[in-house]
Amino acid sequence: MDASPDPRLLRAQRALLAVSIVAIGALVAVVLLALRPARGVPFRAAPLPPNLAERIAALPGVMDSHPDPDVGRVLLPLVDGQTILGHPLHTNAQGMRDAQLVSPKPRGTVRIVFLGDSFVFGWGVDEDERVGAVLQRELSARSDGRHAFDVRHVAVPSWNTLNEVAYMRRRLSLYEPDLVVLVLCSNDLDDGAGVRGFGELATFDPARPRRADGRLSLTHGALALGSTHLGLLDAALDDESRARWAATASALGELDRAVTAVGAKLRVLVQCGTLNMLAARAFADLDPRLFLWLPMTFSDDPARRVSADDWHWSALAHGEVAQLVYGVIRSQQLLPYDVDVGPWAESGRALEELHRKGAAEVERPVEPERLLAGAELEPALDFDRGLTDQETTQVHGGVDALGRLGPFAALVLRNPGASTLHVELSGLGRREMAEVGLRIDLDEVTVHEGRLGADARWTLELPVPEALRGRAHLGVRFVADDWLASPEDDRHAVVATLHGVALRP
Numbered sequence: 001m002d003a004s005p006d007p008r009l010l011r012a013q014r015a016l017l018a019v020s021i022v023a024i025g026a027l028v029a030v031v032l033l034a035l036r037p038a039r040g041v042p043f044r045a046a047p048l049p050p051n052l053a054e055r056i057a058a059l060p061g062v063m064d065s066h067p068d069p070d071v072g073r074v075l076l077p078l079v080d081g082q083t084i085l086g087h088p089l090h091t092n093a094q095g096m097r098d099a100q101l102v103s104p105k106p107r108g109t110v111r112i113v114f115l116g117d118s119f120v121f122g123w124g125v126d127e128d129e130r131v132g133a134v135l136q137r138e139l140s141a142r143s144d145g146r147h148a149f150d151v152r153h154v155a156v157p158s159w160n161t162l163n164e165v166a167y168m169r170r171r172l173s174l175y176e177p178d179l180v181v182l183v184l185c186s187n188d189l190d191d192g193a194g195v196r197g198f199g200e201l202a203t204f205d206p207a208r209p210r211r212a213d214g215r216l217s218l219t220h221g222a223l224a225l226g227s228t229h230l231g232l233l234d235a236a237l238d239d240e241s242r243a244r245w246a247a248t249a250s251a252l253g254e255l256d257r258a259v260t261a262v263g264a265k266l267r268v269l270v271q272c273g274t275l276n277m278l279a280a281r282a283f284a285d286l287d288p289r290l291f292l293w294l295p296m297t298f299s300d301d302p303a304r305r306v307s308a309d310d311w312h313w314s315a316l317a318h319g320e321v322a323q324l325v326y327g328v329i330r331s332q333q334l335l336p337y338d339v340d341v342g343p344w345a346e347s348g349r350a351l352e353e354l355h356r357k358g359a360a361e362v363e364r365p366v367e368p369e370r371l372l373a374g375a376e377l378e379p380a381l382d383f384d385r386g387l388t389d390q391e392t393t394q395v396h397g398g399v400d401a402l403g404r405l406g407p408f409a410a411l412v413l414r415n416p417g418a419s420t421l422h423v424e425l426s427g428l429g430r431r432e433m434a435e436v437g438l439r440i441d442l443d444e445v446t447v448h449e450g451r452l453g454a455d456a457r458w459t460l461e462l463p464v465p466e467a468l469r470g471r472a473h474l475g476v477r478f479v480a481d482d483w484l485a486s487p488e489d490d491r492h493a494v495v496a497t498l499h500g501v502a503l504r505p
Helices: 007-035 050-056 131-142 160-167 220-224 237-259 273-284 317-332 343-361
Strands: 064-065 073-076 080-084 087-090 111-115 148-155 180-185 263-269 291-293 306-309 312-313 380-382 395-399 402-416 421-428 433-441 445-453 458-462 471-480 497-503
Touching: 073 317, 111 160, 131 317, 148 160, 148 273, 160 237, 160 291, 180 237, 220 343, 220 395, 237 273, 237 402, 263 317, 273 291, 273 343, 291 317, 291 343, 312 317, 317 343, 343 421, 380 402, 421 433, 421 445, 421 471, 433 458, 445 458, 471 497
Parallel strands: 111 148, 111 180, 180 263, 263 291
Antiparallel strands: 064 073, 080 087, 306 312, 380 497, 395 402, 402 471, 402 497, 421 458, 421 497, 433 445, 433 471
């Protein structure tokens, strides 16, 4: 007996399936059209769970993870009623300390976006004291009334420039800016940071998962080694630091091209203090018109700081930066051609006293003594003995207080005319990792690759490549292919014990 299906039944089933697919597609299209934000409607980044406000209020932190690893994190959405340093915190649906984003942008609206980290966020000041709030009020007061001004703050504390550029570049058509002003600080070369489950900063960078908690930052010495000084990750003394300046320059160029492609303009406000001259060299291949320079001594005035030991902008400093940007907007015609705003006397003075003074400063040669604040680095670090307060500044990250290496670590040494790199390492003595692959770089050159056993001890004498011998400083980088959890902290990754490292003649 033939068990094959009746051809007529098969044709009927296929017809029914086709009709069902068309019907489902039509239903999906209707739903999507219904959900699409209409012109002038606040834009939401994602559906928000029920009871969100109550759940957020119970958390000790205000950070939220983000699925884009290049962004890392934003703020929790729709925060209301919490405070930071005594100042009220409100966030929108995108997790920014700002009003709800209206997208598409209403007709007749001029939109300016300040992009940055805790300075733009307004650490230590009220929301209406921030640079963008001041600028919006002054533009509105001095316009002819034909346009509305919407000045936004897209900023998360401890974001770096790569985080900032990734976030904005992938949302330009949603924000529809006419002008983007990115504020760049020297700690923007730090690795990014993720979020713990309770809203606090994590010790890992989502963009670099194979490094575990081996984050490099200016504050590694203070956080992990008991230092009272900031580190030297921004000083361009070694390959690790120079590569970060190069990556920042590349990201700024990428953002400039994207902003230009959507018909907007970009400006980068640089406030790196004594490193402004270094930043100017790093950005030499970019259009010089992109950059606004705050004087190196801008934050030396206590009145411009939140407090004596907190260098974030005070309300006074936010106002002065708003004056500067207003002056640049008028002098460089940065708004659409049909937008006219009148003069603001204070902006002219700010343009002269701040930007032009800062721009003149960066024309000077780089002064090494400024970069090192008068200190001389050591050619050797002895982790068994323990590091002095000054020596901790030479560790960019990835080495803990017990001298244990993480899966990625970097430090910088003074080069006394060395011909040899001396390294002493030992395994952790734990059987679950019989051996670990370990690479050692001296600046950009790999000088050793091998496998370190659990009970092994390495005493390495590695030749310094001829091409590197004339450099005043050299960076040492350790990269491992595996790691173990520390017995003291389950979230801390350890690979081996670093007893000492030295550059020797």
